[in-house]
Amino acid sequence: MSPHPSTEVYDAIVVGSGANGGVAAKELSERGLKVLVLEAGRTPDASELGNQARDMAKRVYNLAIAKRQSYQSMHPGYWKANPDLFIDEKDNPYTTPPDQPFYWIRGRQVGGKSLTWGGITLRLSDYEFKAASRDGHEQDWPITYQDLAPYYSKLEKFFQVRGSQEGLAQLPDGDYQPTLPLTPAEEHLKQIVESKWSDRRLIPSRGFGLHRRTPEQPWPAYSSLGSSLKAAIATGNVTLRSDAMVSHVIFDPDTHRARGVGYIDRNTNQAYEAFGRTVVLCASTIESVRILLHSTEKYQTAGLTNPSGMLGRFLMDHVSTSTFFLLPKIKQTKTFDLSGCDSFFIPCFCNLESQQEKFLRGYGIWGGVQRFDLPHILRKVGDGSIGFLIAHGEVLPRYENRVQLSQDVVDAWGLPVPHIECAWSENEHLMLDHMHRQIDEIIKLAGGKNMQLTEMFHVPVFSEFVSRMEETMSYSAPPGYYIHEVGGARMGNSPDHSVVNAHNQIWEAPNLFVTDGACWTSSGWQSPTLTEMAITARASEFIAEEMRKGNL
Secondary structure (H helix, E strand, O other): OOOOOOOOEEEEEEEOOOHHHHHHHHHHHOOOOOEEEEOOOEOOOHHHOOOHHHHHHHHHHHHHHOOOOOOHHHOHHHHOOOHHHOOOOOOOOOEOOOOOOOOOOOOOEOOHHHHOOOOEOOOOOHHHHOHHHHHOOOOOOOOOHHHHHHHHHHHHHHHOOEOOOOOEOOEOOOOOEOOOOOOHHHHHHHHHHHHHOOOOOOEEOOEOOOOOOOOOOOOOOOOHHHOHHHHHHHOOOEEEEOOEEEEEEEEOOOOOOEEEEEEEEOOOOOEEEEEEEEEEEOOOHHHHHHHHHOOEOOOOOOOEOOOOOOOOEOOEOOEEEEEEEEEEEEEOOOOOOOOOOOOEEEEEEEOOOOOOOOOOOEEEEEEEEOOOOOOHHHEOOOOEEEEEEEEEEOOOOOOOOEEEEEEEEEOOOOOEEEEEEOOOOHHHHHHHHHHHHHHHHHHHHOOOEEEOHHHHEOOOOOHHHHHHHHHHHOOOOOOOOOOOOEOOOOEOOOOOOOOEOOOOEEOOOOOEEEOOHHHOOOOOOOOOHHHHHHHHHHHHHHHHHHHHHOOO
């Protein structure tokens, strides 16, 4: 780690060290650029992973005593990972309208949310990039699938993603390592689905396998610490500075180009500045939007004027619902791994060509059977196979869904916090109704029974939290819950209707880039992380080339 005060002007300042920040640092540094990576959180140690007893004790303290992670604990991922990898909500508040809850699940540490990511890597297709041309809602992305395809391939090869070639137009194949077979119960479900619906396929999921920790590879390969950020640091061209909470972008008063960023030391509350020829925001969707909003002329000298009025608008997440079930006639004789590739997808329930359904866009179903269990003494049911189906679908971009800065609430360091307004529209409710009918029919045809976790297992100590979690998820999880939020600084062909151009440059300041989920034009239904990283890799290549030409 470098000391804070520095007069060095870096080629690029990358804000955020998670999945996207790691890729930006890797792609820029490997091309010879000097890169400063700023991370708002601390530097974790690999020993923090994999101690279930310690993690459970921390959850008891954080939830029952300190009461600092009420939203974080609503997400299932919180119960699998070290709770220290999730945000302290008292120090890091945000606001919403009373009738519009938003579950903002966050992680502030080197590696960001990549340390708690599920590791699913799905490509988007032109069904998503050009959806507006089909149904007329809002606008297309200014890029196509072919623009991202080379970067998808490069990342899949680098990460050694596992998957299978299926030839589906709505879910393009990638460059995969061989994947593992479906479980016997999943093969049963596959036969049911594909015999019932001629246009449905149940396929192995695509992504990372379960992490097997070794001294040589303590961090998971799906985390930036175990992959992209690790490779970036190995170039010798990267300076990593943790506990550096970026407040805003600094602009040159004459050129209005970005000069660097202002940030606060998380431990001392001291303010600092860092300078670079380019600034790349990879801080996560809402955090990048917060930084941009705090960089407007209302708050900063020579700040952004936001001429389109689009900054902060069109926030999206995936609309989702979860169902657990039991297949009583199929014995669960073995528990298989559950990971990004050790599961399945049914892509994609949508009106690709027909208009027989009343909702626009589409959704997919992620699932697994025989993938998890608890000791037999905790089972309330017999020896049947336990499974889950989670549908998540595209949320339409809507002007009303937005992020602003709170006018009266600040975080523990005095920075204004986001005020988030996001609600589901009629289209999402129609999609949810379809999701529930499809899931119920699949389980019924398979000979299964919908059940709650608390009906299948004795859950001592945390039964109340598990019940609340299931209640939250029962029909429709609230916005934010699925941790797939995108939008707020959307990409487009015109500065009148977007915040960044097709190369992720802020229209007003072409050496300021936004490459994480904030730049998304529409949400698609697929897990977004691989596409975010592909966009980041593409923008990084552009930055390096433009810098070589002297244009940045």
